[in-house]
Structures are given as C-alpha cells and as structure tokens.
Amino acid sequence: MTAMRRLHISNAGARNAVIAATSVQPPPPPLMGKDGQATTFRRFVAAGEGTLDADLSAGLGDNYSQALIDGDPEVAFDVVGRFVDATQTVLLTEAGEPLFTAPQIVEISYGPDGGELERKEPTETPATVSDALPARWTGRKMPIGDAVRKFAFKRTLQLQHVDGVTFDFLYAMAKELADEQVMVLLGAGEKGKEPLILQLNGSPYRGFLEGRVDGERYILLLHLSNMELKSPAAKGGQEVQP
Amino acid sequence: MSRAIVVSYQGFETVFGFKSVDRTALYGRRRRVALDADGKPCTRASLLDDGSLLLRSGMTGQGYFTPDGRFLKQGDLEAFTPDGISLPKVPSTIGVPQDLQGPVSPAELLDLKLASIYVLQAETLSPALKAELDGGAIFRFAFNFREDYRAETAFLLANDNGIFALVGTPVMYEWSKLDVMVELPADEMDTDDDDDLDFDF
Numbered sequence: 001m002t003a004m005r006r007l008h009i010s011n012a013g014a015r016n017a018v019i020a021a022t023s024v025q026p027p028p029p030p031l032m033g034k035d036g037q038a039t040t041f042r043r044f045v046a047a048g049e050g051t052l053d054a055d056l057s058a059g060l061g062d063n064y065s066q067a068l069i070d071g072d073p074e075v076a077f078d079v080v081g082r083f084v085d086a087t088q089t090v091l092l093t094e095a096g097e098p099l100f101t102a103p104q105i106v107e108i109s110y111g112p113d114g115g116e117l118e119r120k121e122p123t124e125t126p127a128t129v130s131d132a133l134p135a136r137w138t139g140r141k142m143p144i145g146d147a148v149r150k151f152a153f154k155r156t157l158q159l160q161h162v163d164g165v166t167f168d169f170l171y172a173m174a175k176e177l178a179d180e181q182v183m184v185l186l187g188a189g190e191k192g193k194e195p196l197i198l199q200l201n202g203s204p205y206r207g208f209l210e211g212r213v214d215g216e217r218y219i220l221l222l223h224l225s226n227m228e229l230k231s232p233a234a235k236g237g238q239e240v241q242p
Numbered sequence: 243m244s245r246a247i248v249v250s251y252q253g254f255e256t257v258f259g260f261k262s263v264d265r266t267a268l269y270g271r272r273r274r275v276a277l278d279a280d281g282k283p284c285t286r287a288s289l290l291d292d293g294s295l296l297l298r299s300g301m302t303g304q305g306y307f308t309p310d311g312r313f314l315k316q317g318d319l320e321a322f323t324p325d326g327i328s329l330p331k332v333p334s335t336i337g338v339p340q341d342l343q344g345p346v347s348p349a350e351l352l353d354l355k356l357a358s359i360y361v362l363q364a365e366t367l368s369p370a371l372k373a374e375l376d377g378g379a380i381f382r383f384a385f386n387f388r389e390d391y392r393a394e395t396a397f398l399l400a401n402d403n404g405i406f407a408l409v410g411t412p413v414m415y416e417w418s419k420l421d422v423m424v425e426l427p428a429d430e431m432d433t434d435d436d437d438d439l440d441f442d443f
Contacts, residue, residue: 004427020424026355026411030321030329030391032306034314038322039306045295046303053300079295084302087288094282098296103276103284111270122274145348145378149401152408154356160418162426170418210352217417223352231361231404232267 005198007159007222008134009186011173016134017166021157021222043084048076112232128188128197128204135207135222136192137173141182147208151225155205159220174211174218183208186222196224247335247362247407249383249398251342254368260360260407321391332393335386342371342398345379351397354410358387362398362405375400385409 003023010016033039050059051074060067068074091099107122129135142150161167177184186207188194195204205224212219247258265271276284288297306314321329364372374381375398385396385407396409 004424006427018426020426022424024413024415026413030323032319032321034308034318034320036322036326036328037308039308039314039319041304042307043302043304045297045301047301049295049301052298084288084290084297086291087297088291090287090289090296091276091278091284092287092298093278093284094280096285096298098287099276099278099284101279103278104281105274105276107272107274109270109272110266112267117270143348144352145380148348148351148380149378149399152356152359153352156352156355156413158415158418160424161420162423164420167418167420167423210349212349214417217419219415219417221352221415227265227268227359229359229399229401229403229406230263230268232263 005157006131007157007198008129008131009159010134010136011169012137012139012176014136015169017169018131018162019166019170020160020162022160023155024158045079045082045084047074048079051076125197125201127199127202128194133188133190135186135188135196137209138185138187138192140185141177141180142185142208143182144210147183147223150229151206151208152227152229153208153223153225154227155224157222157224159209159222170220171213171216171218173209174220175213177209177211177220178213178218183210183223246337246365247360247385247396248337248339249342249371249381250339251368251371251374251381254370255339255366256368256371257365258362258405258407259365260362263359263361263406329391331389331391332386334389335384335393340383340385342381342383344381345374346382346397348380350382351380351399351408353412353415354395354397354408355413356408357394357410358408360407360409362407364405375405 005021005023006018007021008016008018031038032041056064056067056074060073064073091103093099105122106119108116109118109120111117127133159170161170186196186209188196188207196207197204203226205226208223208225210221210223212221245259247260249256249258278284285299287299288302289295290297306316306319308314321331323329379399381398383396383398384393386393387409392411394409395412396407398405398407400406
C-alpha cells in the first residue's frame with residue numbers, strides 16, 4: 001500500500017525539479033477470521049439514547065441491577081447491533097447538547113509532563129516545501145550510523161523520477177550518497193535553513209536523503225524525523241504493561 | 243521474568259527494563275480544542291448519516307464480523323494469509339531471551355517502519371555487549387510485545403543519551419529504473435502525516 005505526493009527538491013548545484021515521493025508501507029497484517037473465512041472489523045451501536053450508566057443511574061438510582069433483570073432498560077432494541085458506517089461529526093456543549101454555532105478554537109500547548117504551557121488563537125503554519133519552494137540539499141552530510149543513532153525516523157518517502165531527466169537528477173544524488181555512505185540534510189524555505197513542513201499545519205521535520213545504487217538502478221529515500229533519540233525526564237516515559 | 247527485554251549476546255544474557263518514549267514525552271504537544279459559547283471544551287459525537295441517532299461516547303462497540311453478520315469473540319479468531327494459509331501464534335518475547343544478530347549495517351535500520359521506541363535501563367549488561375554498543379554497533383532481535391500473529395523486528399543501539407530499542411516492521415523498497423517511470427500526482431496530497439498537532443474536535 002502506497003501513498004504518493006509531489007516533492008520539489010534541489011540538488012547540490014541548486015538545480016531543482018518536481019518529482020514523485022511515495023510512502024511505502026510494510027506488508028499488511030494477517031487476515032483475521034474463522035475456518036478460513038475472513039472477517040471485517042466493524043463498529044456497531046452498543047447502547048441507545050438514554051441507556052448509558054449515567055442515564056440509568058439518573059432515572060433508576062445507583063443500585064439499578066434488579067431493574068436490569070426485570071425490564072432490560074439498558075437495551076435499546078431498535079438500534080443496538082446496527083452497524084455504524086458513515087457518520088458526521090457533531091460537537092456537543094459541556095452540557096451534552098449539540099452545538100449549533102461555530103465554536104471558538106484555541107490551540108493549547110502542553111509540556112512533556114502534560115501540564116498546560118500556553119493557550120492561544122490558532123495560527124496557520126504554511127508548508128515550507130511546495131511547488132514554489134524546493135527542499136534544498138544543504139551539503140551537511142552525516143554518516144548513516146551517526147544519523148540512525150541520533151534521530152528516530154518515523155516517516156520515509158521514496159523519491160522517484162517522472163521522466164528521463166529526473167532519472168539522471170535523482171540517480172546522481174543517490175550515487176553520491178551511496179559512494180560516500182552518508183546521508184545529507186535537506187533544508188527548506190527561502191534560504192534552505194528551515195525544517196521541512198510538507199503541508200499546511202504539518203509537523204516540522206528534519207529530512208535526510210539516503211541513496212543506494214545498483215548498476216543503473218537506484219533507491220533514493222527521504223527519511224523524516226521530528227524526534228531525537230533521547231531519554232525523557234524522569235516522569236516522561238510511559239510504563240508499559242504486557 | 244516479566245516486563246523486561248532480555249537479549250543474549252555471545253552466550254551472556256542482558257536484562258533491560260524498558261519504557262516507551264515518544265515525541266510527546268520529549269517535547270510536549272499541541273492540540274486544538276473547540277470551546278462552546280461559555281468557553282467550555284466541547285466533546286465530539288457522531289451523527290449517523292441518516293440523522294437517526296447521535297452517538298455519544300460509550301454508545302458504540304467494535305469487533306470482528308463474518309460476512310453474514312456473525313460476531314466473533316477475540317479468542318475465537320484465527321489468522322491466515324491472503325492465500326488462506328493458517329498462521330500460528332507468535333508468543334510474546336517479553337522476559338524471554340532473544341539472540342542478538344549482528345552487529346548489522348546501520349542502513350538496515352532505515353528499512354524499518356518504526357512503530358515504537360523504548361528507552362532501556364540495563365539491570366544486567368554484559369561487558370562485551372556494552373563495549374559493542376559504546377562503539378556504535380547496532381544489533382537486531384525479534385520482538386513481540388504481546389502474543390499475536392506477527393512478530394516485529396527490533397534494533398538495539400546506544401548513544402550519549404542512553405540505550406534504545408527501536409521496534410517496527412521492515413519495508414521493502416523497489417529499485418527505480420530508467421524505463422519505469424511513475425506519474426506525477428496532479429495535486430498535493432498526504433495521507434501518512436504523523437502530525438503532532440491534534441485537532442480535538
């Protein structure tokens with residue numbers, strides 16, 4: 001499964017082109033089923049209006065177990081079991097009523113400890129890479145071993161040519177990096193010093209190009225990182241429960 | 243032994259306690275919140291497309307269903323390949339010694355679709371392994387947090403900030419060749435953005 005986008009990129013000589021960038025995914029997980037028959041994972045209605053615990057407590061008191069046995073008030077027979085497919089999102093007020101006017105939106109920043117740091121009006125963050133602005137080859141190279149031990153690369157885009165000219169363009173980049181066994185940092189913005197932001201309000205990423213060459217074939221990968229490999233403060237990590 | 247990553251290198255076992263670490267734990271996060279007329283945070287609900295029911299939190303369930311609509315409990319499920327070949331369960335590796343493979347090329351780690359990062363705290367650390375990690379070596383080992391049908395791959399490495407296990411699934415990239423071109427997408431699109439800006443409405 002892949003998703004493709006356009007990517008504007010320039011090389012060490014400041015020559016630029018728009019090429020294809022594909023997000024390559026690992027093989028899908030196994031099919032789940034019974035007796036060789038595949039199943040589908042679906043969402044369904046489990047409770048009707050007014051049948052949640054808080055509703056029943058409000059109507060029947062906290063100790064309503066006998067009422068459940070006597071009259072099944074928790075089961076809305078007309079809707080329970082119905083599959084949920086397409087839905088529309090509705091905002092509810094704190095009182096649980098649908099909101100019929102546009103909400104006020106605030107952007108809240110939280111620190112690593114979960115504490116609120118700042119609350120402000122949201123601002124739009126434009127992309128720093130676009131058809132007008134290329135991701136630029138900075139010339140700052142790093143051995144692959146150093147890069148993978150310093151940064152966590154959570155996204156990778158495979159860069160592919162769209163014609164013969166861009167084949168030469170990308171092949172040359174891949175070969176230079178493969179020959180030197182290094183990755184090169186890409187920059188963005190007018191001066192090429194900003195992080196890569198690939199879409200409006202997207203995350204800023206450090207982007208490193210990695211190249212592989214086999215004869216006349218190449219693989220050119222843009223590895224994206226928004227996180228260094230660091231240990232969080234004492235309270236930052238999450239305990240894991242097998 | 244439980245809740246430990248145990249690896250074996252040159253006949254010696256090393257035991258690590260572990261914690262997950264993500265971007266939020268290091269840098270915090272931002273989220274956008276919708277407020278009602280009183281300045282109170284809104285909650286989100288789903289309206290069925292035909293408008294017949296407003297689904298509030300707690301009103302839905304989810305599960306596996308056969309094509310004829312029969313619900314299957316998790317414990318009754320089996321896994322198989324698209325060819326119909328049944329797959330065995332892969333046990334959890336937590337607390338179970340795993341052989342370290344390598345040192346491996348750092349480029350191998352770049353073929354990993356990274357899913358989880360754990361910062362490791364050595365309870366016992368073999369001197370030979372410590373020397374290798376301090377020298378920049380990277381090792382691969384099998385990892386499976388819970389018993390399921392597909393084991394993941396983990397890489398063990400160290401830097402000045404500690405020892406880490408990076409866990410995920412390997413990805414295969416195809417070679418690009420001159421005579422195989424892809425079509426340039428017409429419009430900007432992105433379906434795989436792991437954004438740190440939550441839209442909480």
